[in-house]
Every structure is written in structure tokens, then in C-alpha cells.
Amino acid sequence: MPDAPTRTDPDRLRTLVPRLRAICGEDGVVTDASRRRTYESDGLTYHAEVPGVVVLPRTAEQVAAVLRLCSEEGVPFVPRGAGTGLSAGALPRADGVLVVTSRMRRIVEIDIDDECAVVEPGVANLDITRAAAPHGYYYAPDPSSQQVCSVGGNIAENSGGAHCLKYGFTVNHVLGLQIATPQGELVRLGGKAPEAPGYDLMGAFIGSEGTLGIATEVTVRLLRAPEKVTTLLAAFDTVDAGGAAVSSVISAGVLPAAIEMMDALAIEAAEAAVACDYPPGAGAVLIVELDGPASDVDADAAEVRRLCTGSGAFEIREASGAAERARIWKGRKSAFAAVGRISPAYIVQDGVVPRTALGEVLGDIARLSAESGIRVANVFHAGDGNLHPLVLFDDAEPGAGDRAAEVSGAILDLCIRHGGSITGEHGVGVDKACQMPRMFDPADLETMDRFRAALDPGGTANPEKLLPTPRLCGERPGVVKGAHPHPLVAEGKAELF
Amino acid sequence: MPDAPTRTDPDRLRTLVPRLRAICGEDGVVTDASRRRTYESDGLTYHAEVPGVVVLPRTAEQVAAVLRLCSEEGVPFVPRGAGTGLSAGALPRADGVLVVTSRMRRIVEIDIDDECAVVEPGVANLDITRAAAPHGYYYAPDPSSQQVCSVGGNIAENSGGAHCLKYGFTVNHVLGLQIATPQGELVRLGGKAPEAPGYDLMGAFIGSEGTLGIATEVTVRLLRAPEKVTTLLAAFDTVDAGGAAVSSVISAGVLPAAIEMMDALAIEAAEAAVACDYPPGAGAVLIVELDGPASDVDADAAEVRRLCTGSGAFEIREASGAAERARIWKGRKSAFAAVGRISPAYIVQDGVVPRTALGEVLGDIARLSAESGIRVANVFHAGDGNLHPLVLFDDAEPGAGDRAAEVSGAILDLCIRHGGSITGEHGVGVDKACQMPRMFDPADLETMDRFRAALDPGGTANPEKLLPTPRLCGERPGVVKGAHPHPLVAEGKAELF
Known part of the structure; x- marks a missing residue:
């Protein structure tokens, strides 16, 4: 496991502000404490930390310049789209810069001849379909949050949706990307032509949860609307x-x-x-x-x-x-x-099993629920074995959260035991980083670490997400510390400005 | 551009032989000069070099052990499947070990419930379909060489075929891989479950032309045979x-x-x-x-x-x-x-243009041909814009080869100018490594270099393939030296053993 990055000195973060303003403009940098607080978590609200500073770039060049500055100064950055993620992948850092793409909402081109659309990363998923619909086309990946979630966030998480069974994940629908690398270069991956030589880093970038940079322009495949x-x-x-x-x-x-x-x-x-x-x-x-x-x-x-x-x-x-x-x-x-209507609190789990193991795993979940007295509601993409068990508990009852977390963790064990995965489409983020050693052995994780370091040698890109670190998970690799909902200490509550 | 690796001293290569025999067995190591010579090229025969030593492993563990030994000793290795490649991606090195997967031909499992097959890398492409056919299933990617080409080679080249238009490339049909990394670790990527967390290095591995290691086991999707x-x-x-x-x-x-x-x-x-x-x-x-x-x-x-x-x-x-x-x-x-019947010699070109540019590019190729007096036969996957112009010439006529190479190179220029690619499915290998700067700028190539170095820090995996190096392409990056068919000096003709 890589070491945790040392935390940035608040004074140094403060000195960055004028330079960030020079890049993003006066209104593109948020330092006001109450405005910063609105970004303290993504959709997984039990992880929270107030960002040190928030930037709202309008162009690819501004994103790249912000990342270059962070790289030069050794300051971590966290990318954020619409903030609908469910694994705390966009959890801000008090010692870092939160880069929000919500002002990059331009649909650059709907190209019907080549059956694709070129969009900025802040465009909402459903807006692509809205723009393509008059031509008889649509964009296939459809996470439940598609009205608000951003395409850039979909790329970070390799989002799925109810129609993955037939149409695949985001990775199956992206033809090309412009990305700002963690060192602030703008690089193009893929494009409108069907195949490109060299390493297909697009596949590795998609689903990398902001640890390899930020997508600044996205070319997606459009499909003809079915008859x-x-x-x-x-x-x-x-x-x-x-x-x-x-x-x-x-x-x-x-x-x-x-x-x-x-x-x-x-x-x-x-x-x-x-x-x-x-x-x-x-x-x-x-x-x-x-x-x-x-x-x-x-x-x-x-x-x-x-x-x-x-x-x-x-x-x-x-x-x-x-x-x-x-x-x-x-x-x-x-x-x-809706589960909020029948339970004061709940954990949304996200795991995958091979489709053929579905029956057995559901039986095991029912048994777990009966034995523990913890109710579990099951909602899932049955066709591709992606389970979303909702583990219900009363957070007013002492210890109930811990018992629910235990059941939730045991469900992941079932997924792993059946050759499945600890996440289908919600991602790893902070939430499951410590679970990664349950799926991957040290050689696998080391390969991922080396890959990450190759593209982010300074370690400034969304640190402590996706891969386990000693600070998050304890010193002994493979030993998993706790399960959720165990919020991180919200270190960022102190006022920086 | 990375430096070319220094060439291994023949004496040191010779000392490896007993250790390779200990790994692969007596009959798994070929040192005899005439037997080595049969491996001197792949399907692109105008690049040739006799390998220093050839190994024929039978198991994943043997492949990993050979790669580990090469890594420890700083000796380059070149992977080879069936040797049908068309970009000299399996061009051997006189100073290295050629790792041939032809003895790894076991179909491990045909799993109809999960609609997939698990095979060793030396299995011929068509043999998967033969094994699946009794169950009403088939394996979709179908390069023209499918009767003999190996699945491992298909993965190295991300092979296509006539049916890519509807079914996509190899990358769209691989669910999981076991690979031996250049340092000799066995690592699993993907699997039968539809999604895995972490970096999707499978996409980057597929099409990496042997520069990131060797696939030792492959899980492919099976499709139901159409009605x-x-x-x-x-x-x-x-x-x-x-x-x-x-x-x-x-x-x-x-x-x-x-x-x-x-x-x-x-x-x-x-x-x-x-x-x-x-x-x-x-x-x-x-x-x-x-x-x-x-x-x-x-x-x-x-x-x-x-x-x-x-x-x-x-x-x-x-x-x-x-x-x-x-x-x-x-x-x-x-x-x-067949083109051999109407011309003494020819170059098979492989380029891609967006489908909408097809008509214009074909007109330009006809004009090029008329102006140069060089005949060009066109065979192509029209649906996805993948051209295979065959540039005909008489190799007995002085200068004809050079003029044909010029026309062939000009066709690639056309592809690039129209937003396409220098290769659709034949790969880069040695043959087009020096063309890469025509498509990618220095930042792009540096990103690929860093990625390669992360997974192959010792630089032993198929060096001087895929990415340009000073030795291959001249000292000034971006300056392209010649075009094919300019065979490399066949340095390996000297007898090592």
C-alpha cells in the first residue's frame, strides 16, 4: 500500500487562492465557509469533509491549469461532477482543491452521420438523449440519477443503469475523451474512428474514479431509438x-x-x-x-x-x-x-455475482437477515447479477448501525465467495477502498498502484480513494478495518478562510 | 522517446539456457540454429531476425517463471502465438527469448450457463467456436486467419474481423484474463462477473502487443448462434x-x-x-x-x-x-x-477512416494510384471504415518497392488527415512504430511510455515494438524515417549456439 500523502499546510493552501482566481476568474473560486460546506459530501452522506477551496472552471484549459498548479504545489485535488456518487468518490479534502465541473455544460456537437455526440463533462446524462431525440437517437447508459448526474461522473464511475444487460456500461459507449492529466496536460484518448493504435488507456480511465485526472470533453456513441x-x-x-x-x-x-x-x-x-x-x-x-x-x-x-x-x-x-x-x-x-419511508436509516449495498449464483446468494441473504433480525430489501439488476440489497436499521437504537454494517459486509463476502465483485456500479471511492484486499491479492494491488503512480507521479489526484492506504485501512495490508457506516473523522470542519 | 535497450551479451544469453530448461523442460527450449530460424518472422516476412533462444512453455507458471528470469537478468523477451501477425509484433530478437504459446492449447471450460469459455492462449480462434457449436454458441471475433491464429495473439493485437461492424473487436468479447506480468507475477484481470472495481487494465492489456506481459488464460464471451x-x-x-x-x-x-x-x-x-x-x-x-x-x-x-x-x-x-x-x-x-497471382509483390496496408469519409478517401486513393502508376487493389470492411489497400509492385524493378512504399505511406496520410487511424486491426508492431508520432503528440506518447514503464519497469517486454524509439526512428522525435517495406537489418543471422 502507498503511504498516505502528508496533509497540506492550510497557510500554503491559502496562498494558492489568488493563483486559482487568475485561472478560473473571481467567480470561479469559492472560499466562503458556508458555500464550501454545501460540497461536504456526495450522495453517500455519512462521509463528509468540508473542502479547503472549491473551483468552478469553465474550460478544459482552466481544468488543466488548476491541476498543473496542484501538481507543482503538491496539493491534492478532488474532482466532482453533480455529486450524486454513492461511494464517497467525490469526498472533498480540507487540505485540497475541489474541482467542480458543473459549469462545463455545453453540448459541443450532435453528429448524426457518425452517430455520436461531443459534450463537456458537466452535461447531465439525460440531456444528451434530449439533444439527440429529435434525430431519432439516444444515449444508452441510464443510471437511476440520470436526470442530474453528470457525464464526467459517469465516466469516473463507469456507471451502469437498468439497461446494462443489453447495452453494457459507460465504457461501452465512450468513443473518445480529452482528459486533463494530474500534471495538467491535455491528452486525447480514442476518437470518432473505431480503433486507435497504442494502449487503450480510455478503458482504464473510465472507472478510475478521478485518480487519473479529469475528463474535459467526452465523445459518446449515440444509438438509434428502437422501433x-x-x-x-x-x-x-x-x-x-x-x-x-x-x-x-x-x-x-x-x-x-x-x-x-x-x-x-x-x-x-x-x-x-x-x-x-x-x-x-x-x-x-x-x-x-x-x-x-x-x-x-x-x-x-x-x-x-x-x-x-x-x-x-x-x-x-x-x-x-x-x-x-x-x-x-x-x-x-x-x-x-423509498426505503426511507419504512425505515429510519439504511445502507445501500452494491455487489455482483455471476448470474447463475443469484438464487443461492439470495437464499443466503434471506438467511443472514433472519438470523440477525436485520431487515434486507432487495432491488437488483437481475439479468446481470448486480445486487442492491438495502439493509434497514434504526439509527436511534444503540448498536443497530453496527449490526446492519455487519450484515452489509457479510453480503459482500457472499459476492466475493461466489466469484463476484464488491461493487457493480457504485464504485469504490473511500467507502470500499479497504475492501479491495478482499478481492485482489498484493500483486494485483501493487500493479494498480504502479499504474496510478505512472499517470499521477505526484499523488495529487483524488488521493485515498479507490485503493487502500495505511491511514484508511490500518497498517497491515489485507486486514480490513471496520465496514460502513463508519464515517471518517470529519477533519475539515475547521474554518480555513 | 525511451532509449533503446542495450543489447544482451550473447554469452549471458547462453548462460540462461540451463535455467530455462529447468523451467520448461528439455523439450521446451529450442537452441538449434535451424529450428530457431523457423521463427524468424511473423506474417510480415520482410522483417526478420533469428531469435536467440525459443521457449515453449506448457503452463501459466512456466510462462511467469520465464518472464521473471528475463526480468532478473535484464534479457528481453518477445511473445509469439501462431505467428500470423501482420505488423511484425512478434519479430524475434537475436539477443532475447522468444516465448511461444503454441503448447498451451487446452480449452479449460465451456460454461454455457454463464455463456463463456475459458481457454489457454495458444488455442486457435476457430477452435473456441468448434467447442461451443454443439451447445448452439460461437465466439464472435473472426480474423481472416481464424483457422490458425491464436487467442493470445488476438488479445495482443485486439483483432477484429469481417464481423466487427456488428460485434466489435476482441476487447468487446474478453471477460477475464490471467496474465504473466513482465516481472513474472501472475495477475487476474476481470472475470465472469460483469464488472470489477479498480482500474480496468484489461482494456489496456488487450491490444498492447506483448509489451505488458503475456496472457496465460483467457475467459471469452460466447454468443448464441443466430437463428x-x-x-x-x-x-x-x-x-x-x-x-x-x-x-x-x-x-x-x-x-x-x-x-x-x-x-x-x-x-x-x-x-x-x-x-x-x-x-x-x-x-x-x-x-x-x-x-x-x-x-x-x-x-x-x-x-x-x-x-x-x-x-x-x-x-x-x-x-x-x-x-x-x-x-x-x-x-x-x-x-x-490472391493478390500474389496478379503481382510479384505487394504491401498490405491497414488504415481507418470515419465511415462518412470513405467515398472521399477512396477517390483520393484512385488519384494517387493514377498519378504514380502504382496499382492499388482495395479490400475493406466498408461498414466500419477499415481499409485494406493492397499496393502492388514488381520487386524485380529497381525503385518500384520504394515508390509503392510511398503510395502506401500516402494512404496512411489520407487516413490521418480524415481523423482516422494508422491501423485498424493489424497493429503497430515494428512496422508502424515510427508512424505513431504522426497520430500522437509528445504528451500522448509520453503518457503511453509512462504507462508501459509502470508495468514493465525493466523494459524487457517486447522492446522496440508499438512505441517509437530513437534506434528505430531516428533521434529527433516526430521525424519519421522511411516507410515500409524497409526491413530492419537482420542482426540475428549469426549463430548463437
């Missing part, structure tokens, strides 16, 4: 029956755009929050969405109905239009937030 | 008319599995070699292959016929069965070799 979309909602008595239906659909060679599953507790939460009106009494629901040429979609929908019925579905609904489709999805997309 | 395949052959008077048909097919939203084009000269060569019986008098033929559910394929085939006719096709044939399909493809797949 037809059909959304089915199938209700089952049990999660097992729903899981069997998923297996039979995949085995039959049908490739839906999405297969989502929610269990009884998740349904209860969604009903309480958004009255999505799912079939009463369901132990599990499946949302199966099919898209493509109309003739295919109709044939596949008939097949999916047959297979769901064969696996015990007691009710199957089909959305007959956009409004009904939106209503079916509303329950699913609001599920995380 | 129906239809292959159309459309004949046009001119390349322009064929190009217009390609544009109209893509614009109509039809996504064929393959769209291949051959011009009159390429057709002439194919006829001379394999009597493929294409429509007489064609100035260009298109092969359009459609696959998927039968109802789609039939609808798309009708649409493609209509669009080709609208663009001036004077004859359209449809393969009515596997034998006819094979015959249509035979002309295309044999085209490179």
Missing part, C-alpha cells in the same frame, strides 16, 4: 420463482434491454413512497423491458410471458404506452429513496 | 456506387453483421486464385451478411436488396446455404494471398 419498446411487469409469490423466471428467459436466448427484480420489502417501500400500484401480495416482481424491431419485440414479449407463467407468475401486466411504462419504472427507480 | 444468416453479394459498376449503397444501408438503420467491399483489381485477383465466380464486369462487389432472428433477417435482406438496387447494383445474389455462403466468402478471405 418498439414493451415493458412487462410480472408478479410472483417468491423471489425464488422470480429468479427461476430470469434464468429461463436468459436460457431461452431472449436478451431483454432490462430485467429488474424487487422483493416484497422493496415493493412495500415503493408503494409507500410513490403508490406505484404493483400487484398486491407479490413476494417479488420482475420488470422485463424489450426493445428493438416491432416484430422481434412482439415475439419476445410473448415468449417472456410464457416463461414467466411457467415459473409461477400470478399476474403479468404490459405497459400500453409511455405513461404506463413510466409508472412501472417509477416504483423501481424510486426504490432506494 | 438465421443471409449472405448477399451485390455487384456494382463502380466503387462509388458500392460506397453509396453502404451509406444508404447504414442510414436506413440496418446493422448487418458484415459489409465488405472489394474493387475490380481485388476481384480480378480473387478470381485468378480461387475462381470465386463473382459477377463478371463488376467494378466493385459488396458482401452484406445479416444475422439474427429469421423474421428480422428476411426483412433486412429485402431492405438491403432494395437499397443496393437503388444505388445501381446490376446483380444481387443470395447464398441459399452454407456452401454458397462459404463460396462468397472464399473470394474475400483469400483476397490478400
